[in-house]
Amino acid sequence: MRKLGISLLFCFTSINAFSQQEVKGALLYEDNSPVTYADILILDNDILLQETSTNEEGIFSTILKQGKFTIRIEQYGSLLYTQEIDVNNDNLGIILIPKNDNITLAETVVSGQKKLIEKKVDRLIFNPDQAEGAKGGNALDALKLAPRIKIDENTDEVSIVGKGAVSILINDRLMQMDPTQLSNYLKTIRTEDIDKIEIITSPPAKFDASGNSGVINIVLKNSKQNSYNGSLSTAASHANYTGLNYNGNINYRKGKWTLSARVYHGENESGLGNNNTVLYETNRWESNRVNHSKNNNFGTGLGVDYNITESLITGFNFDYSIGEGKNLSQAKDNIYDLPSNNLNRYLTTDHNGTQWDWNYLGLNYHVIKKFDDKGKKLTFDFDYSNNSSDADNLATSNEFYPDHTPIDGKFQSNLTENDYQSDRFNFSLDMEHPVNSWKMNYGTRIRIGKDETKNKRFTKTDADFIEEDEYRYQFKYDENIYAFFYSVEKQISEKWSAKTGLRYEHAKVKAFADKENISYTKTYDDLFPTAYVMYQATENHSFSINYSRRINRPSMWHLNPLLIKLNDYYYQTGNPDVLPSYSNNFEFEHAYKDLFVTSIYMSLTNDIVGQISEHNPTNQVMIAKPFNFAKSTSIGLSETINLKPIKWWKINATADIYYIKTVGQIPSMNYSLDGINGDFTITNNFELNKAKTLFANYTYAYSTKGSDSDLDEYNDYLQHNAGIRAMIFNKKLQLSFNVNNIFENHRPTYTSRTNNVYSTWTNESVRTFRFSIAYNFGKQFNIERSKSNQEQSSSGGG
Numbered sequence: 001m002r003k004l005g006i007s008l009l010f011c012f013t014s015i016n017a018f019s020q021q022e023v024k025g026a027l028l029y030e031d032n033s034p035v036t037y038a039d040i041l042i043l044d045n046d047i048l049l050q051e052t053s054t055n056e057e058g059i060f061s062t063i064l065k066q067g068k069f070t071i072r073i074e075q076y077g078s079l080l081y082t083q084e085i086d087v088n089n090d091n092l093g094i095i096l097i098p099k100n101d102n103i104t105l106a107e108t109v110v111s112g113q114k115k116l117i118e119k120k121v122d123r124l125i126f127n128p129d130q131a132e133g134a135k136g137g138n139a140l141d142a143l144k145l146a147p148r149i150k151i152d153e154n155t156d157e158v159s160i161v162g163k164g165a166v167s168i169l170i171n172d173r174l175m176q177m178d179p180t181q182l183s184n185y186l187k188t189i190r191t192e193d194i195d196k197i198e199i200i201t202s203p204p205a206k207f208d209a210s211g212n213s214g215v216i217n218i219v220l221k222n223s224k225q226n227s228y229n230g231s232l233s234t235a236a237s238h239a240n241y242t243g244l245n246y247n248g249n250i251n252y253r254k255g256k257w258t259l260s261a262r263v264y265h266g267e268n269e270s271g272l273g274n275n276n277t278v279l280y281e282t283n284r285w286e287s288n289r290v291n292h293s294k295n296n297n298f299g300t301g302l303g304v305d306y307n308i309t310e311s312l313i314t315g316f317n318f319d320y321s322i323g324e325g326k327n328l329s330q331a332k333d334n335i336y337d338l339p340s341n342n343l344n345r346y347l348t349t350d351h352n353g354t355q356w357d358w359n360y361l362g363l364n365y366h367v368i369k370k371f372d373d374k375g376k377k378l379t380f381d382f383d384y385s386n387n388s389s390d391a392d393n394l395a396t397s398n399e400f401y402p403d404h405t406p407i408d409g410k411f412q413s414n415l416t417e418n419d420y421q422s423d424r425f426n427f428s429l430d431m432e433h434p435v436n437s438w439k440m441n442y443g444t445r446i447r448i449g450k451d452e453t454k455n456k457r458f459t460k461t462d463a464d465f466i467e468e469d470e471y472r473y474q475f476k477y478d479e480n481i482y483a484f485f486y487s488v489e490k491q492i493s494e495k496w497s498a499k500t501g502l503r504y505e506h507a508k509v510k511a512f513a514d515k516e517n518i519s520y521t522k523t524y525d526d527l528f529p530t531a532y533v534m535y536q537a538t539e540n541h542s543f544s545i546n547y548s549r550r551i552n553r554p555s556m557w558h559l560n561p562l563l564i565k566l567n568d569y570y571y572q573t574g575n576p577d578v579l580p581s582y583s584n585n586f587e588f589e590h591a592y593k594d595l596f597v598t599s600i601y602m603s604l605t606n607d608i609v610g611q612i613s614e615h616n617p618t619n620q621v622m623i624a625k626p627f628n629f630a631k632s633t634s635i636g637l638s639e640t641i642n643l644k645p646i647k648w649w650k651i652n653a654t655a656d657i658y659y660i661k662t663v664g665q666i667p668s669m670n671y672s673l674d675g676i677n678g679d680f681t682i683t684n685n686f687e688l689n690k691a692k693t694l695f696a697n698y699t700y701a702y703s704t705k706g707s708d709s710d711l712d713e714y715n716d717y718l719q720h721n722a723g724i725r726a727m728i729f730n731k732k733l734q735l736s737f738n739v740n741n742i743f744e745n746h747r748p749t750y751t752s753r754t755n756n757v758y759s760t761w762t763n764e765s766v767r768t769f770r771f772s773i774a775y776n777f778g779k780q781f782n783i784e785r786s787k788s789n790q791e792q793s794s795s796g797g798g
Contacts, residue, residue: 021063021064021065021066021090022061022062022063022090023061023062023063023064023087023090023091023092024059024060024061024090024091024092025059025060025061025091025092025093025094025095026054026057026058026059026060026093026094026095027040027054027058027060027073027094027095027097028058028094028095028096028097029096029097029098030096030097030098034054034056034057034058034059035054035058035073035080035097036054036055036056036057036058037053037054037055037056037644037646037647038053038054038058038073038074038080039051039052039053039073039074040052040053040054040060040062040071040072040073040074041071041072041073041074042062042064042069042070042071043069043070043071043072044067044069044070049064049069050062050063050064050691050692051692052690052692053647053648054647055647061690062690062691063690063691064087065087066087066088067086067087068084068085068086068087069084069085069087070082070083070084070085071083071084071085071095073095073097080097081095081097081098083095115127115130115642116130116131116642116650116652117147117597117640117642117652119542119589119591119597122200122202122203122204122499122532122546123198123199123200123201124147124148124198124199124200124201124597124640125196125197125198125199126142126145126146126147126196126197126198126199127195127196127197128142128145128191128194128196128197129192130650130685131145131191131652131683131685131697132683132685132686132695132696132697132723132725134191135191135192135695135723135725135734135736135772136191136233136235136725136734136735136736136737136738136770136771136772136773136774137190137191137235137738137770137772138186138187138188138189138190138191138235138245139186139187139189139191139194139218140156140183140186140187141191141770142191142194142197143158143186143197143216145683145699146197146199147199147638147640147654148160148161148199148201148638148654148656149161149199149216150679156183156186158216159213160199160201160213160214161636161638161656161658161679166211166213166214166215166216167208167210167211167214167215167216168182168186168215168216168218169207169215169216169217169218170189170217170218170220171217171218171219171220172217172219173364173381173383174208174210174426177360177385177387184266184295184297184321184323185299185321185360187245187266187268188245188247188264188266188297188299188321189218189220190231190233190247190249190774192231192233192734192774192776193220193221193231193249193262194218194219194220194221195219195220195221195222196219197216197217197218197219198216198217198218198219199214199216200214200215200216200217201213201214201548201585201587201601202214202530202532202546202547202548202585202587203215203530203548203550204441204487204499204501204530205441205485205486205487205501205502205503205528205529205530206430206441206443206485206487206501206503208445208447208483209483209503209505209526209528209549209550209551210550210551210552210553211550211552213550213583213585213603214548214550214585222251222253222258226253226254227252227253227254227778227779228250228251228252228253228254228778228779229250229251229776229777229778229779230248230249230250230251230776230777230778231247231248231249231774231775231776231777232247232248232774232775233246233247233248233772233773233774233775234246234247234772234773234774235770235771235772235773236770236771236772237268237768237769237770237771238768238769238770239270239271239272239766239767239768239769240270240271240272240273240766241269241270241271241292242269243266243267243268243269243270244266244267244268245264245265245266245267245268246264246265246266247262247263247264248262248263248264249261249262249263250262256306256307256308257304257305257306257307258303258304258305258306258315259302259303259304259305260301260302260303261300261301261302261303262300262301263299263300263301264297264298264299264300265296265297265298265299266295266296266297266298267295267296268294268295268296269292269293269294269295270291270292270293270295271290271291271292271293271328272291272763272764272766273288273289273290273291273763273764274289274291274761274762274763274764275287275288275289275761275762276289276759276760276761276762277759277760278615278622278757278758278759279757279758279759280338280615280617280620280757281338281617282337282338283335283336283337283338283344283620284335284336284338284341285333285334285335285336285620286333286334286336287331287332287333287334288331288332289329289330289331289332290329290330290331291329292327292328292329292330293325293326293327293328293329294325294326294328295323295324295325296323296324296325297321297322297323297324298321298322298323299319299320299321299322299360300319300320300321301317301318301319301320302317302318303315303316303317303318304316310370311369311370311371312367312368312369312370313367313368313370314365314366314367314368315365315366316363316364316365316366317362317363317364317366318362318363318364319360319361319362319363320359320360320361320362321359321360322357322358322359322360323357323358323359324355324356324357324358325355325356325357326353326354326355326356327351327352327354327355327393328351328352329351329354330348330349330350330351330352331348331349332346332347332348332349333346333347333348333349333569334346335347343402344402345399345400345401345402345407346399346400346402347397347398347399347400347567347569348397348398348399348400349395349396349397349566349567349570350395350396350397351393351394351395351396352394352396353392353394353396353415354391354392354393354394354395355391355392356389356390356391356392357389357390358387358388358389358390359386359387359388359389360385360386360387361384361385361386362383362384362385363383363384363385364381364382364383364384365381365382366379366380366381366382367379367380368380374434375432375434375439376432376433376434377431377432378429378430378431378432379428379429379430379431379432380428380429380430381426381427381428381430382425382426382427383424383425383426383428384423384424384425384426385422385423385424386421386422386423386424387420387421387422388420388421388422389418389419389420390417390418390419390420391417391418391420392415392416392417393415393416393417393418393564394413394414394415395413395414395565395566395567396412396413396414397410397411397412397413397414397566397567397568398410398411398412409461410568411461411462412459412460412461412567412568413459413460413461413465414457414458414459414460414564414565414566414567415457415458415459415460415465416455416456416457416458416471416562416564416565417455417456417457417458418453418454418455418562419453419454419455420451420452420453420556421451421452421453422449422450422451422452422556423449423450423451424447424448424449424450425446425447425448425449426445426446426447426448427445427446428443428444428445428446429443429444429445430443431443437490437491438488438489438490439488439489439490440486440487440488440489441485441486441487441488441489441501442484442485442486442487443484443485444482444483444484444485445481445482445483445485446480446481446482446483447479447480447481447483448480449478449479449480449481450476450477450478451476451477451478451479451556452474452475452476452477453474453475453556453560453562454473454474455471455472455473455474455475455560455562456471456472457471457472457562457563457564457565459565470515471562471563472515473513473514473515474513474514475511475512475513475518475559475560475561475562476510476511476512476513477509477510477511477556477559477560478508478509478510478511479507479508479509479510479553480507480508481505481506481507481508482505482506482507483503483504483505483506484503484504485501485502485503485504486501486502487499487500487501487502487530488500488501494536495535495536495537496533496534496535496536497533497534497536498531498532498533498534499530499531499532500529500530500531500532501529501530501531502527502528502529502530503527503528503529503530504525504526504527504528505524505525505526505528505551506523506524506525507523507524507525507526507553508521508522508523509521509522509523509524511559511576513561513576518561518576520576524580526551526582527549528548528549528550528551529547529548529549530546530547530548530549531546531547531548532544532545532546533545533546540592540593541590541591541592542590542591543588543589543590544587544588544589544591545586545587545588545589546586546587546589547584547585547586547587548584548585549582549583549584549585550582550583550584550585551580551581551582551583552580552581552582552583552609553580554578554579554580554609554626557574558574558575558578558609558611558626559574559575559576559578559626560574561573561574561575561576562574568621569620569621569622570621570622570624571621571622571623571624572623572624572625573623573624573625574625574626575625575626575627578609578626578627578628579607579628580607580609581605581606581607581608581609581628582605582606582607583603583604583605583606584603584604585601585602585603585604586601586602586603587599587600587601587602588600588601595641595642595643596639596640596641596642597638597639597640598637598638598639598640599636599637599638599639600635600636600637600638601634601635601636601638601658602633602634602635602636603632603633603634604632604633605631605632605633605709606631607628607631607665608628608629608630608631608632608662608709609626609627609628609629610626610627610629610630610710611624611625611626612624612625612626612627612629612666612668612669612754613752613754613759614668614754614755615754615755615757615759616755617755617756617757627666628665628666629664629665629666629669629711630662630663630664630665630666630669630709630710630711631662631663631665632660632661632662632663632709633660633661634658634659634660634661634709635658635659635660636656636657636658636659637655637656637657637658638654638655638656639653639654639655639656640652640653640654641653641654647687648686648687648688649684649685649686649687650684650685650686651682651683651684651685652682652683652685653680653681653682653683654679654680654681654682655678655679655680655681656677656678656679656680657676657677657678658676658677658678659674659675659676659677660674660675660677660706660707660708660709661673661674662674662707662708662709662710662711664711668754668755669711669753669754671711671753673707673711673713674707675706675707676704676706677703677704677705677706677707677708678702678703678704678706679701679702679703679704680701680702680703681699681700681701681702682699682700682701683697683698683699684697684698684699685697686698693726693727693728693731694724694725694726694727695724695725695726696722696723696724696725697721697722697723697724697725698720698721698722699719699720699721699722700718700719700720701718701719701720701721702716702717702718702719703716703717703718703748704716710752711752712750712751712752713750713751713752714748714749714750714751715748715749717745717746717747717748718745718746719740719741719745719746720741720742720743720745721738721739721740721741721742722738722739722742723736723737723738723739724736724737725737731776732775732776732777733773733774733775733776734772734773734774734775734776735771735772735773736770736771736772736773737769737770737771738769738770738771739767739768739769739770740767740768740770741765741766741767741768742767744765744766744767745765746765747762747763747764747765748762748763749761749762750762
């Protein structure tokens with residue numbers, strides 16, 4: 001049987017090799033000068049077959065079978081030329097390129113050959129297809145490589161460098177999940193299924209005003225007209241523990257129907273140690289913690305669009321996922337007397353027994369009505385989402401003398417039960433209305449949110465658990481937002497364009513708890529202006545300036561007053577008195593051919609919302625609680641560089657240098673921090689063979705010491721990542737292997753203080769391995785396409 005398999009593989013390889021040949025050609029301008037280092041794309045019915053580049057003499061070669069294809073030539077961000085070619089031998093001869101052709105990539109974009117980073121008037125676009133380090137990974141892996149984005153390695157919280165947390169959208173739809181669910185959901189999206197990631201630090205008026213630092217919109221790929229395609233993939237990762245993820249998806253588009261479906265499953269075990277030191281006047285606490293958890297999730301998604309007519313499209317999207325997990329974390333706190341530095345006692349805390357389960361349901365129904373071929377379009381969306389979770393948080397602790405003898409009366413086990421339910425209803429009307437050279441966009445959005453949590457707490461000291469009745473309560477939180485927006489865009493002249501908008505939001509908040517006398521109603525009426533001006537100085541240079549006002553509203557997880565007790569010294573709770581935070585954002589940008597993008601930005605934020613660990617110097621108790629704790633001012637310079645020194649080597653480099661000043665606004669943090677910070681990254685992508693089936697990447701990242709808007713100070717740290725990717729069987733099977741933090745020197749140490757008690761926190765530095773395998777399949781239907789069919793395929797549809 002083994003010999004038969006080898007024979008079949010040899011036969012298949014021989015047939016495949018026989019059917020293809022090396023084809024050579026040359027690109028010359030009409031004046032016979034060579035077209036140097038141009039990118040060449042070979043397509044068959046809009047499907048990308050091969051990519052290659054010319055050398056310094058304009059000569060290129062590629063592997064092709066006989067037949068008719070489309071060849072596209074791109075250079076420095078522009079499409080130079082396109083034509084049909086007939087391959088019947090190994091020599092294409094000379095292809096002449098007219099120098100007066102000047103078609104920008106904005107007019108014709110080919111999948112798989114986009115710039116890594118593109119600059120638009122109101123956003124920065126990151127194309128994961130061009131990021132080798134993200135191949136075989138998930139959406140979080142892609143976000144880690146995107147410019148100006150920072151991922152917290154403990155919580156996976158996404159933020160903008162020099163600013164703060166952002167809102168996450170998938171295909172323009174806000175993901176209304178708690179942070180843990182959102183992190184798990186992003187890990188189910190394959191990088192290869194992402195078309196682009198839009199980093200919008202000053203979102204237009206049509207977007208929700210939530211997110212002080214802006215929004216990140218992850219746009220997923222659509223299937224091509226008259227085709228079906230899909231993929232099966234699995235990825236294994238290992239740091240301290242191993243995780244496995246499985247994905248399958250299929251897309252179908254023919255005639256009036258567009259369908260997509262996906263299913264995914266993840267079995268992940270993670271753990272990251274850290275050391276924490278707290279310095280009191282008479283004691284020093286040194287904590288060693290091992291954060292260890294297991295998570296399993298399963299999900300499915302379905303999308304259907306139907307073109308009722310050429311101008312009327314309707315459809316729906318459905319997402320459902322469930323998950324469960326448990327916490328196996330442990331901690332040990334050594335308590336030393338000062339100034340003798342002798343060990344007084346030590347404390348152990350075990351979270352084994354903590355478990356949770358959750359589910360998420362998301363439903364979207366949409367209707368798109370096109371009124372003409374000039375872009376006039378009305379879109380209606382209805383979205384419903386439901387989040388529910390049931391969590392049992394168990395912490396068992398004990399105290400010991402230095403000789404390991406238990407201290408009488410210190411053993412305790414604290415169990416907190418939390419049953420959470422959230423429903424969101426969203427309605428929106430969005431009108432795109434061009435009039436001559438004016439492009440108007442206006443509409444309304446209504447969001448109705450209902451959150452409810454039921455809480456219980458139990459304590460055990462020697463026998464069974466006893467419920468503490470004072471902590472049994474129900475907390476309800478309703479948030480309704482009514483918004484109207486209007487924006488207008490105008491091409492003022494050949495070089496000048498402008499866009500401005502205004503968003504009005506009326507928010508009504510109600511909160512009620514059947515204990516602790518919590519009951520209030522608050523209303524907020526706010527205006528959120530946006531403005532953009534762009535100047536196209538020359539063909540290669542553009543300048544823009546923009547402004548936006550944003551809001552960051554506290555979530556249910558901030559407001560729930562449930563008190564979680566870990567032991568006699570550590571507590572966690574919410575704060576119903578937290579208010580929204582507002583920011584004003586300004587940016588000035590310069591772009592050169594999308595090769596160099598320079599941004600100068602300033603952000604002013606007040607009433608920053610954050611979870612603060614308050615240390616009491618008297619009883620040495622720490623309570624983690626959300627507050628409007630600070631205001632900040634940040635001014636920064638961001639530089640993005642895309643280079644191609646030689647045809648097989650691409651370089652992307654980013655640098656963020658920013659000054660930030662943060663001033664505490666609560667008594668326990670009545671101080672300020674300021675200083676200059678820097679984040680630098682250089683990514684190298686290498687093509688290792690002419691057929692473009694073997695790739696490698698190497699990334700170096702460095703962060704200087706500095707401070708952040710959380711009133712933390714941190715040391716400098718760096719990281720090295722590398723990977724390799726191979727494509728075989730006519731590029732249908734993809735294998736990738738990546739190693740992150742190769743030398744384990746990504747080890748930041750954070751220092752903070754409350755009530756003049758200093759605390760330092762150092763995370764364990766772990767090398768991470770990821771191996772993935774993916775098989776792509778599909779077929780293009782050979783049918784005659786009318787002009788109206790082509791217009792439908794280019795329009796997308798929901």
